[in-house]
Amino acid sequence: MPELRIAGNLKEELSACLPVLSENLPSDCLLVLGGGTVLASRWEHRISTDLNFFVYGEDLAVGSYISETSSQINIRLANVSKINAHLRHFTFGYRETEVSVFSSVRRTDTDIEDREVFTGVLLEPTVEILAKKLVGRVIGLGEFLPRDLYDFCTASRLDSDSFQSSLKVVSEGEIESISTELGGLQHAPPKNQTDILNPKYKRLAENIWLYTHKLFETRALPSYVFQIADHNQGLSR
Numbered sequence: 001m002p003e004l005r006i007a008g009n010l011k012e013e014l015s016a017c018l019p020v021l022s023e024n025l026p027s028d029c030l031l032v033l034g035g036g037t038v039l040a041s042r043w044e045h046r047i048s049t050d051l052n053f054f055v056y057g058e059d060l061a062v063g064s065y066i067s068e069t070s071s072q073i074n075i076r077l078a079n080v081s082k083i084n085a086h087l088r089h090f091t092f093g094y095r096e097t098e099v100s101v102f103s104s105v106r107r108t109d110t111d112i113e114d115r116e117v118f119t120g121v122l123l124e125p126t127v128e129i130l131a132k133k134l135v136g137r138v139i140g141l142g143e144f145l146p147r148d149l150y151d152f153c154t155a156s157r158l159d160s161d162s163f164q165s166s167l168k169v170v171s172e173g174e175i176e177s178i179s180t181e182l183g184g185l186q187h188a189p190p191k192n193q194t195d196i197l198n199p200k201y202k203r204l205a206e207n208i209w210l211y212t213h214k215l216f217e218t219r220a221l222p223s224y225v226f227q228i229a230d231h232n233q234g235l236s237r
Contacts, residue, residue, distance in 0.1 A: 003117045004038075004041045004042060004114055004115070004116055004117060004123060005041060005116065005117050005118065006033075006037060006041050006116055006118070006119075007040070007041065007044075008047070009095075009096070009097070010037060010048070010049070010051065010097065011118060013051060013094055013095060013097045013099070014033070014051060014116070014118075014119055014121065015118065015119055016077065016094065017051065017077065017094055017099055018119050018121055020069075020073065020076045020077045021053060021069060021101060023069075023076065024065055024068050024069055024072075025055070025065060026057060026061040026062075026064075026065060028057055028058065028061065029055055029056060029057030029058075029061055029062060029065060030055070030056040030057065030112070030122065031053055031054075031055055031121070031122070032053065032054050032055075032056065032112060032121075032122045032123065032124050033051065033052070033053055033054075033116065033121045033122065033123055033124065034052050034053070034054050034123070034124035034128065034129050034132065035048070035050070035051075035052030035124075035129060035132075036048040036050075036052075036129075036147055036148075036151060037050065037051060037052065038123045038124055038126075038129060039126065039129060039151050039154075039155075041116070041123075042126065043154055043158055043200075044200065045150070045151075045154045045158075045199065045200040045201065046147065046150060046196055046197055046198060046199050046200065046205075047197035047198045048147075048197075049096075049097065049098075049197065050097060050098040050099070050100065051097060051098075051099045051100070052100045052102070053099070053100065053101045053102070054101075054102050054103075054104040054124065055101065055102065055103050055104065056104060056105075056106065059103075062103045063087070063088070063103065066085075066087075066088060066089065066090060066101065066103055067085075069090070069101070070083065070085040070090035070092075070101075071085070073090075073092055074092075077094065079094060079095050080092050080093065080094055081093040081094075088102065088103040089101060089102040089103060104132075106128065107128060107131035107132055107135055107169045108125070108127050108128050108131050108165065108166070108169065110125040110127050110128055110165075111125070112124065112125060112128075113125075125162070126155060126159050126162040127161075127162040127163075127165045127166050129151075130151070130152065130155055130162060130163060130166035131166040131169045133148045133151065133152070134166060134167075134169060134170055135169055135170065138178060139170060139174055139178075144181065144182065144185060144190065145193070145194070146193050146194070146195070146196050146205070146208050147194070147196050147197075149182075149208050149209070149212040150196050150199065150201075150204065150205055150208055152212060152215060152216075153201075153204055153208070153211050153212055153215055153221060154201070154204075156215055156220055156221050157221065157226050160220070164219070167219065175216060175219075178216045179213060179216040179217045182209060182212050182213035182216060183213050183217075185209050185213075186209035186210045186213050189209050196208070201226070204225070204226070211225060
């Protein structure tokens with residue numbers, strides 16, 4: 001099993017936040033780190049600047065944990081700002097990092113086995129992260145964020161099995177709708193989108209709407225897309 005490290009300043013933020021978030025966790029619940037930060041630790045394909053935790057367990061126990069932890073986070077942890085507590089999740093700022101804790105359900109049945117090497121926190125499988133982005137953000141909220149699209153495209157190259165498996169959590173009709181939406185967005189992308197930070201594949205990042213439309217249209221990207229990207233930019237980080 002490869003050693004996975006959270007890089008940069010996020011390593012310090014994770015080390016500070018994890019003990020506090022784990023303190024009141026019921027014994028039958030799991031606290032797992034997911035989102036783009038975990039993908040970035042696996043692939044080193046971009047920089048991620050936030051921490052997204054997910055809590056799995058019985059509804060009542062998780063709800064109690066969310067309520068208790070969100071109400072005490074500023075007492076138990078210094079340098080906390082902008083606490084926003086909701087019924088099933090809460091967010092807060094820690095130093096320069098946004099931290100989110102969500103009550104969640106598993107979208108896939110892949111075992112959770114990887115751990116971050118310094119803190120030991122469980123890391124969500126790639127397929128689960130991609131499935132959450134599809135169901136929760138793209139389908140659920142209608143949000144097409146460049147960093148998510150970049151993650152989908154990168155997954156199709158570096159972990160195609162996980163990408164293909166993640167598509168199984170949505171219907172064929174929903175995949176076609178995503179493709180159609182992306183077809184329009186490639187000609188008129190949303191304004192004020194956050195840039196992909198330090199992308200490893202710069203050509204892909206610069207043409208993300210076009211390539212992601214092709215990806216969801218055909219379920220895969222042809223190899224020349226990445227060959228051209230690598231040939232033009234190398235693998236600089």
